[in-house]
Amino acid sequence: MVIVGGGIVGSAVAYFLTADAGFRGSIAILERDTAYREGSTARSAGGLRQQFSTPENIAMSQVTLAMIRSLKAQFGLDADVAFREQGYLILASAGGEALLAQNVALQRSLGADIAALGVAELSARFPWLSAGGVAAGALGQSGEGWFDPVSLAWLFRKAAVARGASVVHDEVIGIDVGERVAGVVLERGGRLACGSLVNAAGPWAGEVAGLAGVRLPVVARKRYVYVLDCREPPQALRKAPLTVDPGGVWFRPEGGVFICGKSPDESAEPGIGDLDAIDYTFFEEEVWPSLAARVPAFERIKVVNAWAGYYDYNTLDQNAVIGPHLAIPNLYFAAGFSGHGAQQAAAAGRAIAELLVDGAYRTIDLTRFGYARIAANAALRERNVI
Numbered sequence: 499m500v501i502v503g504g505g506i507v508g509s510a511v512a513y514f515l516t517a518d519a520g521f522r523g524s525i526a527i528l529e530r531d532t533a534y535r536e537g538s539t540a541r542s543a544g545g546l547r548q549q550f551s552t553p554e555n556i557a558m559s560q561v562t563l564a565m566i567r568s569l570k571a572q573f574g575l576d577a578d579v580a581f582r583e584q585g586y587l588i589l590a591s592a593g594g595e596a597l598l599a600q601n602v603a604l605q606r607s608l609g610a611d612i613a614a615l616g617v618a619e620l621s622a623r624f625p626w627l628s629a630g631g632v633a634a635g636a637l638g639q640s641g642e643g644w645f646d647p648v649s650l651a652w653l654f655r656k657a658a659v660a661r662g663a664s665v666v667h668d669e670v671i672g673i674d675v676g677e678r679v680a681g682v683v684l685e686r687g688g689r690l691a692c693g694s695l696v697n698a699a700g701p702w703a704g705e706v707a708g709l710a711g712v713r714l715p716v717v718a719r720k721r722y723v724y725v726l727d728c729r730e731p732p733q734a735l736r737k738a739p740l741t742v743d744p745g746g747v748w749f750r751p752e753g754g755v756f757i758c759g760k761s762p763d764e765s766a767e768p769g770i771g772d773l774d775a776i777d778y779t780f781f782e783e784e785v786w787p788s789l790a791a792r793v794p795a796f797e798r799i800k801v802v803n804a805w806a807g808y809y810d811y812n813t814l815d816q817n818a819v820i821g822p823h824l825a826i827p828n829l830y831f832a833a834g835f836s837g838h839g840a841q842q843a844a845a846a847g848r849a850i851a852e853l854l855v856d857g858a859y860r861t862i863d864l865t866r867f868g869y870a871r872i873a874a875n876a877a878l879r880e881r882n883v884i
């Protein structure tokens with residue numbers, strides 16, 4: 499078995515396959531980036547929330563939450579992914595209030611601890627917030643926050659390798675495929691035969707699918723994260739949840755600083771070129787005005803750092819594609835998480851292991867995330883993409 503991609507998703511697939519006594523056969527994670535530097539996992543903000551509009555996404559994030567809560571039992575006493583359970587606060591304008599309420603009802607029905615707050619409650623609970631233009635908010639009171647995806651990916655990989663999986667640092671440049679995948683062609687020369695292949699290539703999953711002649715609408719989309727120094731922020735602001743403004747700007751505390759960002763409009767997507775090239779004009783024009791209007795203390799902030807990363811963006815519906823191809827039964831996808839894959843890797847890894855070992859989902863039914871909707875061009879749209 500070959501897993502293309504050694505980020506958090508590919509590593510989780512290997513972890514669950516090796517954890518399950520039912521899987522027989524060798525497991526090779528093929529990863530071209532020896533430093534894991536450019537992958538989405540290394541650039542992630544690591545948010546974990548249950549505030550989604552698609553039931554499967556809620557259930558998948560709950561798997562990671564459970565795993566983080568039992569981390570030391572699973573990975574040993576020194577295991578740590580720096581989970582900060584400070585919640586998500588999603589704000590809605592009058593136009594978005596009905597959808598927010600609908601989402602909260604769904605999330606609560608699935609066991610998520612989300613409170614719907616009116617403007618008076620928002621102002622009372624978050625004195626640093628200026629509520630102009632806000633009609634309502636939804637707050638994760640427990641079970642939401644942020645963690646370090648690199649640490650979780652490393653724990654998955656380390657455990658998988660300890661149980662016999664191998665990591666091969668090479669690039670897959672071709673896929674031998676007929677009715678089934680027979681193997682992969684490697685950049686350094688040679689081929690590796692495989693009984694099945696899992697495409698966990700993150701932002702490059704569309705390209706890897708293309709090597710097998712298969713269409714997968716997953717592309718890299720560049721996102722910026724800006725690091726802010728806020729002189730003498732109110733004490734309560736340091737304890738703020740990850741807050742999402744109605745216009746899409748988000749921020750959260752990170753140690754002694756704050757981080758923030760925004761997904762651009764579809765028509766203004768930046769080129770994906772160099773990850774080291776940061777657009778500070780985007781911050782000045784698209785991010786800062788909303789920040790300063792929402793949090794008066796942010797009127798006097800300074801950008802002290804920034805980074806860019808690639809979202810693994812499914813252009814059809816911003817939801818993951820999980821499961822086998824329809825015509826090539828041993829070609830599996832675990833990709834297209836569209837900016838929420840760090841928190842869904844555990845569930846995706848377990849799902850792929852269930853399919854490979856038992857031929858069916860045993861825990862969360864992810865049939866709706868399957869390739870059939872891609873083939874049919876039938877979107878299953880996630881409304882809460884941040």
Ligand SMILES: Cc1cc2nc3c(=O)[nH]c(=O)nc-3n(C[C@H](O)[C@H](O)[C@H](O)COP(=O)(O)OP(=O)(O)OC[C@H]3O[C@@H](n4cnc5c(N)ncnc54)[C@H](O)[C@@H]3O)c2cc1C
Nearest residue numbers: 503505506507537538539542545670700807838839840841
């Ligand atoms: C700025 C930013 C903020 C984010 N914030 C959040 C968040 O708050 N919460 C959340 O849950 N998610 C977030 N995400 C998304 C999340 O990080 C990703 O969904 C997740 O990391 C995807 O993991 P992956 O393993 O699929 O991809 P990756 O980590 O990109 O791993 C894929 C790997 O495949 C390798 N690869 C690709 N092609 C080949 C090939 N041909 N041969 C060999 N190797 C190959 C790459 O080198 C790469 O290491 C964010 C992402 C970004 C960029």
